[in-house]
Amino acid sequence: MPLETIEVPLAGKVLKVNVNRGDKVTEGSEICTIESMKMENPILTPVSGIVKEVGVTPGQVVKPHETIAVIEY
């Protein structure tokens, strides 16, 4: 099964994380929200599948290309 790694697109702070390891997600659903530039940026999954790994926790400061989640699809 292929893995899709969802990366942080822009530097900011994680506001909330909507998924846990093992959750089933559908394409387009919101994985987490990152606050940056005084805006809330929803991060969506581009694939449907199972969450294999979650790399962020709420309140965490993140940089571009860090792993938010890995989805097996």
Added chain:
Amino acid sequence: MSGRIKEVEERRSHLLKGGAPKEVERQHQMGKLTARERLEKLVDPGTLEEIDLWIRSVKTGFPIDETELPGDAVITGIGRIDGRPFCVFAHDFTVAGGTFGRALHHKVIRIMEMALEKRMPCIQLVDSGGERLQDGFGKPAWRPLLGGANPSVGGALNIYQAPGIMSGVVPQITVMLGPLYAGSAYSPTMADFMIMRNKTSFMSVCSPPLLKAITFTDATQEELGGAELHATITGTADFVTETDEEAIEICRELVTYIPLNNTEKPPVVDTGDDPNRMDDRLLEIVPADLSEPYDMHEIIRCVVDNGQFIELQKLFAKSLIIGFARLNGRTVGIVANNPGKENGILTLNTCDKQARFIRWCDAFNVPIIFLVDTPGFLSSVEQEQSMDGLIRTGPKPTFAICEATVPMITVCIGKCFGLARLIMGTLRMGIDVAYCWPSAQVARINPEEAIDVIYKKEICSAEEPDRVRRDKLAWLLENHLDFPYHALKQAMVNDIMDPRDTRPVLIKTLENLANKKKLPTAWKKHSLVPQ
């Protein structure tokens, strides 16, 4: 009356002191001069005619109203450098951190309009905390003079609009001696030349506290906008200096090469260097094998008056050299490949650097000398795929040369093949005269690449492809590309010269070209410079 004069002088000397003594002391402790000390060093002694020293800051309704702000944190005026007039202004960091109040805006606009209408260059010495927020929020009580100062130059100018309108009319120079961030930094960055002092001046869109607030990222002033970053990576700074004094001295030297405005030629200086001087050192610099590096600066120094050359963007895109020198006392712009740095390759950054310089020389009546020896573009996946796109950025110098109307002379010293000819200028593009040295190798294509294309089948099917390639190359060089004569026979260059003659020949040719007037082309509002 004498009592009133005494009072005037007392008040004046109070204002001339600038910020509070402890602020002045703090400025000195940081190793920085005050705004007034800087201006006194910039202009000839006693020549600063200050404008609006007496201006009163706007009441804002915030506690800052209780503080006296002499001159509203800026000194503006007209001063002389080597006897020539210049509009100058300097932010006074000892007054409210040199922040921009409404009165400051008024003063700076006035001096920019003065530069534009009276056709004088504008020099700014930057050291400021940016816009004064309290003033921005304040009551709109005092704006009658704003922008209305001089309708003939467009009326309501502001400090961000003026540099664009002045651009190409009068030269603009920024000397960064302290910080400036965000929009406030746009006005100084739009100037023609930038001198930055190391470790005290910083310039970026986002200041460290703002970056932290909006993206939670830590970065230092140095990382975001230090002199080193802007001199080496972004190319924004032409010069980096270690002290205020050095920065101001470079500014004074730079302006000796430039005219006051776009209708004049740069001043002619008696340099005392013999126009017929021949230099034997020119026989020794270029190696017999052109693939070996050598320093093009040496050739420049042998040719120009007294070896004096003021180089711009020296630490940026180092495989190309740009700067000003004099030939028989007259300013010339030098554009030269430097085989001593990365073989003199052309890159995205050399193209940007070169195009802007050519455009500047053209705007301000400075003839351009091209000294050519380059293997061509840096062929790499990274350059082609970069955000600047090699094929999008590459034509910029070509475009600039084709548009230029000033005298342009090329001296081919070493290699120049194919596309590189379009970057370094051909006769068809508007170069007036092209010379070469006996060491030159000029052709429409690199002979080795030509062999691989023309004899692809033979080389691929041969048992010893290298030998076939070598034989074919030798044949080609002997029968078709007999360097340096090939380019002469094809009229790609006009004449070949003894390297020792370079100086006298260039001086004579420049005299011949002095009255160049390009034939008019189709009417247009302006061209669309390649992005």
